Amino acid sequence: MRSEAPLGAPRVSVYRVPTDAPEADGTLAWDSTTLVLVQVEAAGRRGLGFTYAATAAATVIRDTLAPLIVGGDAFDLPRHWDAMRRALRNQGQPGIGATALSAVDLALWDLKSKLLDLPLASLLGEARQSVEAYGSGGFTSYDDDRLAAQLAAWTEQGCRAVKMKVGGDRERDIVRVRRARAAIGAAELYVDANGALTVPQALDCATAWAPLGVTWFEEPVSSEDRAGLALLRRRAPAGMAIAAGEYGWSPAGFRALLEGGCVDVLQADATRCGGVTGFLRAAALADAWMIPLSSHCAPALHLPLACAVPRMARLEWFHDHARIETLLFDGAPRLTDGRLSPDSARPGLGLEFKAAEARRFAI
Numbered sequence: 296m297r298s299e300a301p302l303g304a305p306r307v308s309v310y311r312v313p314t315d316a317p318e319a320d321g322t323l324a325w326d327s328t329t330l331v332l333v334q335v336e337a338a339g340r341r342g343l344g345f346t347y348a349a350t351a352a353a354t355v356i357r358d359t360l361a362p363l364i365v366g367g368d369a370f371d372l373p374r375h376w377d378a379m380r381r382a383l384r385n386q387g388q389p390g391i392g393a394t395a396l397s398a399v400d401l402a403l404w405d406l407k408s409k410l411l412d413l414p415l416a417s418l419l420g421e422a423r424q425s426v427e428a429y430g431s432g433g434f435t436s437y438d439d440d441r442l443a444a445q446l447a448a449w450t451e452q453g454c455r456a457v458k459m460k461v462g463g464d465r466e467r468d469i470v471r472v473r474r475a476r477a478a479i480g481a482a483e484l485y486v487d488a489n490g491a492l493t494v495p496q497a498l499d500c501a502t503a504w505a506p507l508g509v510t511w512f513e514e515p516v517s518s519e520d521r522a523g524l525a526l527l528r529r530r531a532p533a534g535m536a537i538a539a540g541e542y543g544w545s546p547a548g549f550r551a552l553l554e555g556g557c558v559d560v561l562q563a564d565a566t567r568c569g570g571v572t573g574f575l576r577a578a579a580l581a582d583a584w585m586i587p588l589s590s591h592c593a594p595a596l597h598l599p600l601a602c603a604v605p606r607m608a609r610l611e612w613f614h615d616h617a618r619i620e621t622l623l624f625d626g627a628p629r630l631t632d633g634r635l636s637p638d639s640a641r642p643g644l645g646l647e648f649k650a651a652e653a654r655r656f657a658i
């Protein structure tokens with residue numbers, strides 16, 4: 296029998312890290328990324344979790360979620376998840392509410408594994424010891440040389456697939472996709488329109504890009520347009536997968552995409568969908584529908600999960616987040632021969648927050 300480990304008050308802090316160059320996709324542009332960090336202690340150990348979200352998530356954590364878990368048992372994670380979700384009912388469970396819940400759940404799983412002195416991947420149970428990653432960036436704000444250099448660098452590091460942003464100007468996108476194809480040799484080329492296109496535009500692009508070896512078309516239309524995604528999935532050229540799921544905020548959100556026949560690959564983001572708990576539920580749904588699952592962004596957080604879930608497709612090695620996680624955390628994973636492996640000597644998520652280095656980014 297384990298002894299009870301009462302949870303302390305979660306501590307929340309927020310960091311805004313400038314990008315290394317202006318970044319943009321088909322529907323947004325940004326020059327910094329905000330990380331909301333949660334740290335929570337029990338029985339002398341400290342767990343950490345984070346989300347990439349607005350500072351408003353920190354307020355939700357402090358005001359609404361933290362009081363619910365203080366004094367609770369550090370091992371009773373489903374109980375805390377349910378209580379936090381219930382408490383968000385009137386504020387909104389999706390969006391900011393879900394990012395706040397995700398950060399706390401991640402911190403609780405990190406803490407639980409540390410209390411048991413196990414890497415999170417071992418606590419969950421490994422399906423594999425390492426996971427293949429795809430390089431992801433190729434922002435629409437890059438000039439063509441920078442685009443080509445970034446994608447080529449990932450293939451040189453062993454990635455067998457890379458992803459670029461599309462969805463701006465059609466003619467320019469064709470030039471960019473051709474340039475990317477020329478830069479990456481035999482690697483698979485993924486494209487992400489971030490919901491920028493209409494169904495006819497997306498069909499037109501899919502037809503134009505298929506001969507260039509585009510094997511993954513992410514959010515060709517808005518993920519809210521499930522009928523549009525389903526139609527594109529049926530009509531896409533052979534060998535081109537339709538991917539979506541980064542705005543799955545709850546198990547029901549993933550169920551809707553799967554039930555609607557919207558995706559060939561389901562994406563899930565543990566910093567949005569309810570942390571480790573929410574990600575495992577997304578994985579169970581994908582398994583039931585026999586659809587591969589890929590993690591979205593935040594590679595350091597997803598690595599242990601990607602080693603544990605069934606039907607895992609490639610993990611996203613997102614340029615902006617890989618950079619931030621290396622900057623702010625000791626133990627952040629490194630790309631080796633296109634793969635990531637958890638450090639079996641480090642308990643929990645395997646991350647140590649670099650508080651001193653992070654101070655200059657604090658807001």
Ligand SMILES: [Mg+2]
Binds near residue numbers: 487489513514541
């Ligand atoms: Mg995307």
